Amino acid sequence: MSHAYDDEWREEARRHQMLEVGFDQASRRCLVATGVGLGWTCLEVGAGTGSVATWLCDRVGKDGRVVATDLQTAFLEQIDRPNLEIRCHDIVHDEIEQAHYDLVHARQVLEYLSARDDGLRHMAGALKPGGWLVVESVDFCSCVPLAGEGTDLFARSIRVGLEFVAGLGFDPYYGRSIGEAMRQLGLQDVQLEGKCHEIGGQRPLTDAWPLALHRFRETFVREGWFSEEEIDALPRLMRQPDFCAIGPTLFSVRGRYV
Ligand SMILES: C[S@@+](CC[C@H](N)C(=O)[O-])C[C@H]1O[C@@H](n2cnc3c(N)ncnc32)[C@H](O)[C@@H]1O
Numbered sequence: 178m179s180h181a182y183d184d185e186w187r188e189e190a191r192r193h194q195m196l197e198v199g200f201d202q203a204s205r206r207c208l209v210a211t212g213v214g215l216g217w218t219c220l221e222v223g224a225g226t227g228s229v230a231t232w233l234c235d236r237v238g239k240d241g242r243v244v245a246t247d248l249q250t251a252f253l254e255q256i257d258r259p260n261l262e263i264r265c266h267d268i269v270h271d272e273i274e275q276a277h278y279d280l281v282h283a284r285q286v287l288e289y290l291s292a293r294d295d296g297l298r299h300m301a302g303a304l305k306p307g308g309w310l311v312v313e314s315v316d317f318c319s320c321v322p323l324a325g326e327g328t329d330l331f332a333r334s335i336r337v338g339l340e341f342v343a344g345l346g347f348d349p350y351y352g353r354s355i356g357e358a359m360r361q362l363g364l365q366d367v368q369l370e371g372k373c374h375e376i377g378g379q380r381p382l383t384d385a386w387p388l389a390l391h392r393f394r395e396t397f398v399r400e401g402w403f404s405e406e407e408i409d410a411l412p413r414l415m416r417q418p419d420f421c422a423i424g425p426t427l428f429s430v431r432g433r434y435v
Contacts, residue, residue, distance in 0.1 A: 192388060193226040193252070196285060199382045200427050201228055203372040204284055204313060207429035208233070210368075211309035216240040217279040220303055222268045222296075223286030226252040233282075234258035244278075268296045273303045284313040285427070287355075291346035294358070301362045304434040310364060315425040316352030319373045324421040327414025331386075331422055334411055337402050338390050352428030364432030372427050377420035385424070387412035 208229075213219065215238045221230040223246065230245035230253070237243060239260060245253050246266035253263045266273070268283070269292045281300045287293040301310055320335055322328035339349045356369045376383045390397070390411070397403045414420060 188388065188391075190226065190252070192385070193228075195382055195385045195388075196225070197228040199374060199385075200284065200313070200372060201232070203370070203427060203429055204229055204282075205232060207311055207313070207370060207431055208236075208280070208282065211280060211311060211431055211433075213237065213280050213309075218277065219243045219280040219282065220273070220278045220300070221245045222266075222281065222283035222300060223247055224253055227256045229282065229284060230261060231256055231258060233280075234261050268299055273299055275302055276305050278303050279305060279308045280311065281308065282311040282313075285315060287312060288314040288348050288351035289346070293348065293351065297355075297358055298362060301359075301364065301434060306434060308434050309431055310359065310434065311429065311431045312355050312359070313427055313429045314352045314355060315349070315427055316371075317349040317425045318353065319371075319423050319426045322422040323375075325377060325414065325417055325419045327411065327417070327420055328422070330407060330411055330414065331420075334386070334390060334403070337397070338386075338393075341393060341396070341402075342389075349425075352426060352430075355428060355430040356432075359430060359432035363434070365435045367430065367432040369428055369430045372429070374424050376422050376424045377415055378418045379416075382424055383415050384412060387415060 213236055217237045219233045224230045227245055230243055233243045242260050244262045244264055246264045248267055250263050250265050269290060281303050287296050290296050304310060317339060322331045356367050359367050374382050394408050398405055
């Protein structure tokens, strides 16, 4: 009935799908490096549509368990796995079991939270001795336009867009600080890997940035930062075959509580 809601839902699902296409492989590689396997108890924080939670369920098998949390669990309710528990849970404000999990993971969650240090501390506190914390967050350090007609507009959209979302509490450069934040919490064997993509033309993550900006369209136009024509032109120019840029890097960082 509510088209606005349907559109929002579809847009959210599309954003999640892009994350999965772009980053599931890198996430799995980092998770495999922790040794996650049969019988492990895992906590997936801010699980979104649950692609990582589903993969973890299959990986830990019938004797393992995965708790997938999010503020909004409607996407997760569609997953059918006997060893999955879905919890509506806020990693900053709600209680979580202490010293309980073999693995705690969050991807693209903490950079959105102004209380990200509390979130990270709560995640670390949920680990058993010997357990692994894996945190994956973006860092726009790599984001540069390379070729095509829309490069100036793209560069301006990055500059203005990041300043705007930073004012809302999002840290566009959080990825680089996870390793040090983990060491400060006493985690050991901290290791970091990064993954970024070319965007533009038909490449899979091309729409991610215009889609993120689209949510703030009215503000950008009202503040005079972009005209409506520019906002509409950005995704069109970025989809041109000659457009090329490097997107943000996803830092995958793991550390062990010993
Ligand atoms: C960008 S999405 C990432 C989803 C998923 N982790 C992935 O990578 O596919 C961020 C997710 O974090 C959830 N989230 C935001 N704040 C949260 C909080 N305080 N506690 C738990 N989840 C939160 C959102 O609802 C959303 O599903």
